[in-house]
Amino acid sequence: MKKTRAPHRSKSPRAVQELSRLAAGLAASGSRIEDAFWENLLAATIHGQLRTGDDQNLETALDQLYETDPAGYGEFIHAIEAAIECSVLTHKDRNYDVLMFAAPVLTWSRFSIPSGPIPEPMLASLRAHLQAQVLATDIQFSLADYLFSPDQLPRGYHLTHELAKKLWVASAENRDLHMNPRQLAETGRFLSDTRYLLGAIAVPRGKPMFQWQESIGTSQVGKVPETKTQKQEILLAWQTPGSEVLRPLFQGCALELLLPDGFFSAWRMADRLARPYSMHATIDFLQSTLNIPASGLRAVIAPFFDQWLEEYRISFTFKDRDDVLYGIVWALVGEEDETNDTVAQIETTLRECGVTHVTLLDNRFPLEYCEECGAPLFPNPEGEVVHAEFPEEGKTSSMHLH
Ligand SMILES: [Zn+2]
Numbered sequence: 001m002k003k004t005r006a007p008h009r010s011k012s013p014r015a016v017q018e019l020s021r022l023a024a025g026l027a028a029s030g031s032r033i034e035d036a037f038w039e040n041l042l043a044a045t046i047h048g049q050l051r052t053g054d055d056q057n058l059e060t061a062l063d064q065l066y067e068t069d070p071a072g073y074g075e076f077i078h079a080i081e082a083a084i085e086c087s088v089l090t091h092k093d094r095n096y097d098v099l100m101f102a103a104p105v106l107t108w109s110r111f112s113i114p115s116g117p118i119p120e121p122m123l124a125s126l127r128a129h130l131q132a133q134v135l136a137t138d139i140q141f142s143l144a145d146y147l148f149s150p151d152q153l154p155r156g157y158h159l160t161h162e163l164a165k166k167l168w169v170a171s172a173e174n175r176d177l178h179m180n181p182r183q184l185a186e187t188g189r190f191l192s193d194t195r196y197l198l199g200a201i202a203v204p205r206g207k208p209m210f211q212w213q214e215s216i217g218t219s220q221v222g223k224v225p226e227t228k229t230q231k232q233e234i235l236l237a238w239q240t241p242g243s244e245v246l247r248p249l250f251q252g253c254a255l256e257l258l259l260p261d262g263f264f265s266a267w268r269m270a271d272r273l274a275r276p277y278s279m280h281a282t283i284d285f286l287q288s289t290l291n292i293p294a295s296g297l298r299a300v301i302a303p304f305f306d307q308w309l310e311e312y313r314i315s316f317t318f319k320d321r322d323d324v325l326y327g328i329v330w331a332l333v334g335e336e337d338e339t340n341d342t343v344a345q346i347e348t349t350l351r352e353c354g355v356t357h358v359t360l361l362d363n364r365f366p367l368e369y370c371e372e373c374g375a376p377l378f379p380n381p382e383g384e385v386v387h388a389e390f391p392e393e394g395k396t397s398s399m400h401l402h
Pocket residue numbers: 370371372373374375387
């Protein structure tokens with residue numbers, strides 16, 4: 001996707017060069033103590049950029065590092081994300097570690113998926129369950145009273161940081177944050193999508209924020225408690241009551257709550273898991289609407305490139321026909337690139353869903369969209385990109401079928 005740039009400001013080559021130099025220095029560092037040296041300088045420089053209210057220098061430095069220094073690029077991304085989502089906050093003469101967090105929800109529906117204000121009693125129940133099931137004892141935290149769609153998350157670095165700062169202050173006061181719905185974007189309608197609860201945690205410096213950071217009393221000497229298992233248990237403990245509380249908003253929707261975590265980490269996890277989730281949703285939807293088994297469908301997988309590989313697009317046709325009925329995008333997430341075996345993941349997910357007829361195209365397709373409605377175009381089995389056309393009789397009036 002093309003980055004939107006603010007046209008009225010010119011970028012500063014010196015700032016870009018300094019950011020790249022610090023990130024490259026950090027990546028090449030030979031010790032923890034040297035890491036700290038570079039990290040402090042880099043963090044201060046990134047904060048300076050966030051204060052300008054313009055992401056352009058950060059983005060230009062990222063682009064530069066992506067091409068010249070992959071390790072520096074990775075360090076730089078981490079440093080930007082850290083500067084945006086966490087900090088030390090001094091509030092009323094007390095110092096807190098603060099972190100913006102997200103609790104993602106995967107969902108799908110043939111009808112519409114909700115977003116918008118969360119009623120007060122529901123917010124209070126969500127708070128109680130987050131505190132009981134996920135967050136460490138003795139923390140203070142805030143929740144935004146809004147269920148965000150991906151279109152409504154702040155766009156870009158400094159806007160995300162602006163929201164984080166509001167949530168941090170609210171968390172130090174242990175109160176929720178009111179969002180003005182009129183300031184948030186319209187939500188696109190999709191069969192399957194993600195929703196986010198956003199909040200922030202404030203703890204005295206160095207204290208745990210999540211339950212998996214707390215020591216568990218039952219662990220025996222010699223037995224290492226596994227954070228991964230603990231996280232899984234915490235997720236399961238959150239999913240059931242969390243879903244019950246949200247259910248009244250999600251009429252006619254399937255939903256799956258993911259583990260609340262630091263904003264960027266939770267966001268990437270949601271992007272990753274949304275791909276197989278959306279594939280399952282699509283195949284369920286096609287089977288029930290077209291009244292055919294998954295074995296009656298064929299999937300066509302093709303890679304789509306901008307400058308680099310950006311995503312795979314997967315089309316669905318009847319097994320013995322070439323018309324594309326429906327398509328989904330499987331975007332690369334985080335540090336994934338051409339070297340990951342994404343196709344194998346896609347094929348495995350298709351098989352889990354019962355689709356065994358799969359055509360894999362290996363041409364490099366350009367990222368093309370419908371000029372009228374902006375929907376992505378999808379590959380047909382002949383290797384052409386076309387508009388997905390769902391059969392009329394299967395359409396429900398409220399569905400956006402692009
Ligand atoms: Zn169109």
